[in-house]
Amino acid sequence: MAKDLAKEEDSSQLAEQIARLIENAKRHIAAQVNSTMVYTYYEIGRLIVEYEQNGEERAEYGKGTLSVLSKNLSKKFGRGFSVDNLENMRRFYLTYSNAISETVSRKSLVQKSESLSRISVDVNKSDGRLFALSWSHYLFLMRISNQEERRFYEKEAIHEQWSLRELKRQFNSALYERLALSRDKKAVKEMAQKGLVVESSSDIVKDPYVLEFLGLSEDSSYSESKLEERIIDELQNFLMELGKGYTFVGRQVRLTFDEQHFYVDLVFFNRLLQCFVLIDLKLGSVSHQDIGQMQMYVNYYDRKVKLSTENPTVGILLCKEKNNALVEMTLPKDNSQIFASKYELVLPNKEELMRLLEEKFSEE
Numbered sequence: 001m002a003k004d005l006a007k008e009e010d011s012s013q014l015a016e017q018i019a020r021l022i023e024n025a026k027r028h029i030a031a032q033v034n035s036t037m038v039y040t041y042y043e044i045g046r047l048i049v050e051y052e053q054n055g056e057e058r059a060e061y062g063k064g065t066l067s068v069l070s071k072n073l074s075k076k077f078g079r080g081f082s083v084d085n086l087e088n089m090r091r092f093y094l095t096y097s098n099a100i101s102e103t104v105s106r107k108s109l110v111q112k113s114e115s116l117s118r119i120s121v122d123v124n125k126s127d128g129r130l131f132a133l134s135w136s137h138y139l140f141l142m143r144i145s146n147q148e149e150r151r152f153y154e155k156e157a158i159h160e161q162w163s164l165r166e167l168k169r170q171f172n173s174a175l176y177e178r179l180a181l182s183r184d185k186k187a188v189k190e191m192a193q194k195g196l197v198v199e200s201s202s203d204i205v206k207d208p209y210v211l212e213f214l215g216l217s218e219d220s221s222y223s224e225s226k227l228e229e230r231i232i233d234e235l236q237n238f239l240m241e242l243g244k245g246y247t248f249v250g251r252q253v254r255l256t257f258d259e260q261h262f263y264v265d266l267v268f269f270n271r272l273l274q275c276f277v278l279i280d281l282k283l284g285s286v287s288h289q290d291i292g293q294m295q296m297y298v299n300y301y302d303r304k305v306k307l308s309t310e311n312p313t314v315g316i317l318l319c320k321e322k323n324n325a326l327v328e329m330t331l332p333k334d335n336s337q338i339f340a341s342k343y344e345l346v347l348p349n350k351e352e353l354m355r356l357l358e359e360k361f362s363e364e
Helices: 002-053 063-077 083-103 113-125 135-141 147-160 164-172 175-180 185-194 224-233 235-242 288-305 324-330 350-363
Strands: 246-257 260-270 275-285 314-321 338-344
Touching: 002 063, 002 083, 002 135, 063 083, 135 147, 135 164, 147 164, 147 175, 147 185, 164 175, 164 235, 175 185, 175 350, 224 235, 224 246, 224 260, 224 275, 235 246, 246 288, 260 288, 275 288, 288 314, 288 324, 288 338
Parallel strands: 275 314, 314 338
Antiparallel strands: 246 260, 260 275
16 A cells, blocks of 8 residues: 555656646747747848838838738738738837847848748847847837837846736836936946846835835825735735845844844845845835934844855835935945835836936936
């Protein structure tokens, strides 16, 4: 009987291993099919542009050509080749032709089907492959007129493996503008080229944080414990809003010394910076007492909790309102551990943030 149970358990484990292998193969095949499809659409767009415009980007082209082409392709291949879809492929080529010419030679791009499969393999071998997202992702990205902003969201979607839903949420929360407002022109250009690179504590802090997914309205009455509870309920979304490298450690984490107990609302660990990140929630404006208390929490973690191989602890006071002058005067000039950031319960006004960004860069 025991032998039969052991055999059954071994067989179950083997079945699980084979199932994982099959699922991985399915995902790999789906990714390859998606990549080939996106490159094919790019090539279709190129052929349309070269036929209608003779390679001249700004020349007028006849809508009638797309209509005739749509009828021919739909008759042969079925759905998927409407006039609107063909126009999207044309626009896809015009949007990304400059970028792709920087990565692969134009000579290899204009070759036919043999070239297409080779390009897909060559580019996918490199970390900087171009078309690593789905066609739906690119349809959304093409709507972003600012080239640097579009590049940033594309890089982040690839690095963080955002679904289309997550990409739309990050765009609607004005992630690019929020990060850009705390950087100079050079840093913003680098962010557009590489995505968000985490090298220091300031790179993992945003201001403001957008918490619209909590479902709390601006005019509602809620407590700090209720805010914390909603964050825990929506922990996956909160981790995405925090950014890269975060793992959850605990809530209401107790610190005890001199027979006194203190509680940190939320504790995370950032794997990229190799440091603890402590978050305290404040409903109103942050005070100098709040900053002093966070400094105590950070000191405790640095002296009692973190390993010698880990970097200094970061503390973030997440507040509804913030007096920048008070925060600046309370913290030391060389501060790199304590931060105060606002949180918003509704999606920000992207147009207003863009206006602030333009004003900021015009002053530099």
